[in-house]
Amino acid sequence: MPDTKAPKAALSEPQKALIKLGLVRDIDLALHLPLRYEDETRVVKLRDCREGDTAQFEGTVTACDVTYRPRRQLVVTVDDGSDTCVLRFFNFYPSQQKSLAVGTQVRVRGELKGGFLGWQMVHPTCKPAGGELPTALTPVYSTVASLPQTYLRKAVLGGLARADLSDTFPPGVTEALKPLVGAPREALTFLHQPGPEVPLASLEDRNHPAWQRLKAEELLAQQLSQLQSKREREVLRSPALAAKPGGLHEQLLGVLPFQLTAAQRRVGEEIAQDLGRNLPMHRLLQGDVGSGKTVVAALAAAIAIDAGWQGALMAPTEILAEQHFRKLIGWLEPLFAPKGLRVAWLTGSQKKKERTEMLALIASGEAALVVGTHAVIQDLVQFKNLGLAIIDEQHRFGVAQRLALRAKMKDTGQEPHLLMMSATPIPRTLAMSYYADLDVSTIDELPPGRTPVITKLIADSRRDEVTQRIRSQLAEGRQVYWVCPLIEESEALDLTNATATHEALSAALPGVMVGLLHSRMPVPEKKAVMSLFTGGQMGVLVSTTVIEVGVDVPNASLMVIEHAERFGLSQLHQLRGRVGRGAAASACILLFSTGESGRLGETARARLKAMAETADGFEIARRDLEIRGPGEFLGARQSGAPLLRFADLATDTELLAWARQLAPMMLDRYPELAEKHTARWLGGKSEFLKA
Template sequence: MSGRPEILFPLFSDLTSLPGVGDKIATSFGALKVTKPRDLIFTLPHSVVDRRVVPTVQGQPALKTVTVQVTVLQHVPSRTRGKPYRVIVKDAQTTIELIYFHSRGEYLDKLLPVGEQRLISGKLEVFDHRAQMVHPDYVLGPDEHSDLPSFEAVYPLTAGITPKVMVKAVAGALDRVVALPEWIEPSVFRDRNWPDFATALQQAHAPQSPNDISAHAPARERLAYDEFLAHQLTKAIARSQARVKTGRATVGDGQLQSKVMAQLPYRPTGAQARAIEEIGADMASPRRMNRLLQGDVGAGKTLVGFMALLQAVEAGGQGVLMAPTEILARQHLEGLRPLAHSSGVRLEMLTGRDKTGERRQKLADLASGEINILVGTHAVFQKGVEFCDLRLSIIDEQHRFGVNQRLALGEKGTKVDVLVMTATPIPRSLELAQYGDMDVSVLNEKPPGRKPIITAAVPLARLSDVITKLKAAIASGRQAYWVCPLVEESEFMDLTAAEERFKVLCAALGDAHVGLVHGQLPPIEKDAAMAAFVAGKTQVLVATTVIEVGVDVPNATIMVIERAENFGLAQLHQLRGRVGRGKAASTCLLIYQPPLTQSGERRMGILRDTEDGFRIAEEDLKMRGAGNVIGTAQSGLPQFKVADLETQTSLMAIAHQDARMLLQNDPGLTSPRGKATRTLLWLMEQDIAITLISVG
């Protein structure tokens, strides 16, 4: 794909080429992430001021912006320092005082000559029943009325950028937009009744009413769709390139898999069977697998992953399973050991803490192929870790690993298949935004024998009742988690809260029965506290949210979450999923501090109503927004300038379909519409896609 089309050059030139923008202003624009004219055309107004002329300010609400024709009656200069200068004017029905601070009399005499008419526009205030306007935004003579728009766009600003500078610069940038060939699929374009790209920009920057600012205004919707389409095209191109990337056909004979299936106390769910089949087919094909396996808490992802690892071993290769923390890696190891044993497969774990001699031996066995399956943390990425024939890498809890780490693992073998597992159900729109380049398998059924978890909300005042019930439960041999409040200020405060609660519970239940884990503990102590709880040596584990992901203690049947109103929905759902893993009925107690906010009440209600993680994820998205649901900092979620992932989810789905269809029919983007979408990719700075297409 040769360089950027010439038609776009003016939009990618220097900001200083725009009217009114010198070096200093260009530097100030940097704070708004604006470095070229192209960035300005996508910096849309966030609100609109109605500057239509009214006959009088009488009856207008205070603090509203009003525009009115007035006659100047008199000037009242300030007698004392620091007092304002007043100009009395009159509209059709009443007088208005214009208030000026630190203004020179001669300047105001020129601006507002007594006896003449002026058009004034500004915020109306009422003081002592008198209408006032402090420093009007506009004072225009009879021949300047046309300078005032009926509706004025309000832009995001920053130090050094005034509204005037912004409006002038945006107008200059818009002048550089020419008619571009249409890249939107004709039927979508017609059904939606959208304007063309250049018209959409003009309309979005010149709102005629508050409705024109909404995400559903045709001009804005069209521009949002352009962003989604460019994004989804990039994902689809990456995906089709990944598919062209020849992988290796990893075909198993099913012997190891059937040995393990025979050992299982239950049959896999329909969803598990389907996922095993989809992954198996991907591995057996000559293309490289790039698949996401998302399942709700406790939907049985580990079994699905293990079946895929066995297929790699059956084909004469090796597999690796990566977890974000050592506790989880160890848990995978313990959980899979009996299954590996029954199928005669050698399974080992590699962490950063292996002793030198032991580590050397493991690395030698890995390189010679004697170790079939390796479980580990990111220590697996390190230099010196060589596989004999790595066929499959599975990454557990995706959002802890970046794309670069996925790639690094893929390079440990030739043409390695990649499977990413996540226990965080992701709403469809975010899944497309984040993983649009991956195929997806979903586990949405609970394995048999899982009992529902009873969820109840308890006010903080009843804490002592909760501790009394806990005492009885422990006496009958059960175990419990006690999750401490999230304290916004700092980890140190979180720690203090956890230590306080630990002391109270030790006093009530006896020191020997209670353990404590938190983020500040050295890893060895953290593991020891977890191990004691897993082994049943301690009955109550007091914890900060470090236990959120993956810890599995079937005998733990009570989850207490203190100050539950401070946690997000998805986080509460993940924490609750730590219980209900054994045969006994389980309970989750949400302890809250009344009065609850409206959203706090709604969160508690949703958790009481459902255990369906996918429904919870959709609700969470509605309540908190996309960035918070995944945690934008490490989410890899795209940053859109116009589009809004929360309110425009349906557009993302259409863009996803459209991008796939287009590439299916025109893989090289050489048709007229294909060429138009190349222009879109350049315009939206999707350089990755551009490079891939020119390589492909």
Template sequence: MSKPAPTLAAAGQAPLTTLSGVGPAVAEKLAARGLVTLQDLWLHLPRQYEDRTRITPIRNLQAGVAAQVEGVVEAVERGFRYRPMLRVAMGDDSRGTLVLRFFHFRSQQVNQFRVGARVRAYGTPRPGQHGLEIVHPSYRVVDDAEAGVVGEALDPVYPAVEGVGPATLRRLIAQSLQGLPGEDELELLPREWLQAQGLPSLRAAVATMHAPPRDADVPALLAGLHPAQRRLALEELLAHHLSLRRQRIAMQAHAAIVLRDDRLARRLTSALPFALTGAQQRVFDEVRADLAQPSPMLRLVQGDVGSGKTVVAALAALLAVGEGRQAALMAPTELLAEQHLANLRGWLEPLGVRVGWLAGKISGKARAAALVDVASGAMQVVVGTHALMQEGVAFHGLALAIVDEQHRFGVHQRLALRDKGAAEGIVPHQLVMTATPIPRTLAMAAYADLDVSAIDELPPGRTPVQTVVLSAERRPELVERIRAACAEGRQAYWVCTIIDESDEVVAQAAQTTHEQLSASLPGLRVGFVHGRMKPNEKQATMRAFKQGDVDLLVATTVIEVGVDVPNASLMIIENAERLGLAQLHQLRGRVGRGSAASSCVLLYQPPLSQAARQRLETMRSTSDGFVIAEKDLELRGPGELLGTRQTGIADFRIADLARDADLLPEVHRIGEALLDDLPQVADKLVDRWIGGAARYAAA
């Protein structure tokens, strides 16, 4: 007995158990794939299509070109030469013969293929022993009434759901589409907007995607460029944009302390041994304008490695101190936090500003004393790791929360720091920073709740790093190059991608490399640092390198962020083909921080894949972090680039930021219009695509 159909109004949110054939076990398997409601099935789009709208004469088949054929069984052979095998020869009126070959089959299937039976089969022919054959085609036996009768639409092939067969999934989706509401009930966007973009209604788009007509542009469908896909991508991007904007609006409904007193900031600017670049001054002006408002600042400052974000953060912190409030700067690693601490103490303490330190390794009486100073306000600027957010840490008057390398923190960690300063409806201003340049399209989609500033100019005196790409066979030359560089008083890095030897990975292990280089360069002091070391051991080695007590540092990618050694002028990255562009760019940013000419050598293990070749060529040809970020987005996609856990961007079902970037300006325009004029429609769009999932940080 079939289950009653849900009402149209509730159709999209109806559970899949309302479908015939979906009991608790099947529902659980579907839910594991994120398919819970009818709407989830509507948006579970095909990954490809099979054209069964025509029957190809067997004589016209081409090897490698999928086709549908129909003919009569002429012979059946069941064999067991090396493994069970079923061969079925079929012919048609074109006097062609085709063999259907099966390695996995049941006795019932053998009985279906009696000589004289009419069979329709679909698959990709390939050359066999006796002409063309199709291995494991999809097929069915047809009667005389069905002979030659074909459908009007292409057949969908859906992404697999573990434990649910393709035929069952296809049947359930077809059944769910019967409950698709009428156009007027389903559509949320004004018709004139869609017409201006040349896009169909949502109902037409969904119907087309699941059953494209026989004359559909299949290459466009497979490339994600068909108007039906663009329509769905537009609405999904719009829902994510609205979700972020709504969170921003909710955040800015809070009050924040107005920070206007810039006397300390002006004193620091005058005392600095260098002048701010034009980009640093522009970004600080944007930050200062935000901090002068009674609503909380929500600003992302992105800038390439070495562009001078910390100075901007220091000036912003002084605006808080100038008003008798506190600022906190949180970094993802102790190494990076310590570097910020050294810079801020050097700049701020001569101005009479007390800069404090709070990290996991501080314990006992030292921690207790630090907590008292933070709670009393004696510590005016507090630098630390995620220890800043732990229970027991209470601020006296936190007015500005600064988060560095924000993409390395989870949503809850950023919120926790903000909440440390929340009191009686007042929340701290928020400044988040990243040294990983973000492509404009990605920033538009991922950070619509933030204002974005870019420090797109390097300070004068920074020498461009020369990047060369070499095969691993030339390692011996590089050992001599290190010897020469260190003889001139310079320091060098040798970066490895793994710690221990592995039979499965063709990569030089860091441990082995350290031993080999120590033996090859007996006159040099060779240090070794990796992620599995105890934090204090790692810090000691890094400190020795920074102070010049280590000539060559062999390291894993643990040094990617936050190491500032101006005297290091040579970096060798082993097995560079195994690293992503962003990581390679961050590593390269560890050299070229002084005035000496610097080099980065990318060693690769041949043969190179096409993607690896593109990455290395990009690194060789440009040092512009924004250009590299755009290429990274093209090669890797947004999910990997941002880190899936923190953002939710990778959770797009249909949209692809690299492919659909040109839709973003329209998404922003429509989004702002909806928030102003049709807020109830904005709510419905967010509920449809995102629901109650808290995918984005409001921090």
């Protein structure tokens, strides 16, 4: 185990690499499981092998030459008595050439490729022949350049030997989970050093009882940590904020230019009940793109402000924050004016004078509602009495940022109520695990007047047809988005950049104002472009994904997403939600490129198929979880608390249900075991699960 207290200079490169990988404690090393295994336990004859086998054989080197066609390479021929195999090394050293001199007896391991010219291996591993064969499969671990597998294997086995791996399950609970390997040490020892008789398939698909044991342990640690944080929060206190008859909440309902949907009313009541208690609200408000989350947030803020407290709304981008700000000012400022209250605006790009003025309004309490980006949580921002913190697109924020907003009232011994909003619906299995400590409200209907968006998949080779479709939309007085995934050329990703697309569309659409928007533009330029598009003067907006959330232009009826195969499902769904916001029939064109292979990859095909088949955000989220795993939904929630490394939410639902049931009983009856179990699995990271 690396000594993390030793001076940096005193640590060897492999020790520094262990720390970089997060392998600090003995238990970290023990839980660093192999990516795959190599079978070095037997030597075979070449005549018994088949194309594609990973084989290990012994033989005599009969030729060793450096050739230069088609490129410089070391070509070695080895004869094992039954057949010969040519070994090719494109990167090699003089010492390697020397160790493979003609007449040398070698043991070779690699993937066999066949052909008219006989067997070949490219960059196989070679060592002297003879010597004892291992008795277990050889583990291959995830590592970094300065950490050789041999060093890492030794470190892992050392950590495994030293770690406290006593059983932390309460007595009798494993009976419900047959078949499980008896104890953590037994399971881990097996997975680090499985015998040659173990089918590789059972290790790779993680169905072996040893894997099941670790999955159960991991899910239990996660459930214990979240239940513990929920109970700790129940001890904390927040101001009880009750809606007043005839107050701001009712006044706002009276001046809104539309009727609330039944779903908006329902979630509004759920939030109002939470705010009326002196326990901190910790609620996730989820609703599809355009379902009207902002007005629900405004009504919640009205309750807090009416009770004499401040509200804050934090959004991940300036465009989204400004969108909220405009709506909230329109609804609330006329109601605030008679009371001498203001809506404050805070972003990183503000001029110093304006910023100083806003900070003074917030500190005095005159700013009843503060809207902004990350600037809202900076140390200089002192609230007089923050009662409600609202975080939009919560998965786009880091855990530390969410904790910082909640900590704004620490001095008073109270916590603000916390409302998190997301247009990426959380699948049920994810809600059961990573959001087990949250109450979830769902807006499951769209406001009337939203038109369904037709989604079409079109190959990149038909771009001219798409340009023609744009012309016809513009002729009808409509506006168009064109979204690109990159803003500059990259050798690795041969994508048409946003600038080139902007130039091409400007040339193809003479007389039409075509705008360009990307994340590296100065803020004033972004604002100028957006105001031209929002005002209707600009016909086409070419953009990177900065318009993914928060842009509301009802006149835009066509969305073209270039290289759609490179976007995640949730992101595609968010982008599609930018059109269909008015009365005009709207469409989303997913332009895809098949690249040199001429065909789409399996994952990309599944994503695009899902987009064409459904507009239901929850169905999209379910399929995204299947395709991509949980990272897309959690965003930075996992900073410091890793995503599940071993369990799979899509397939391990029974284990998850078992862990959810066991966690409260274990906390109540076996608190010492519960504490030991979470410390083993999460270390100091459980704090992050509370954000």
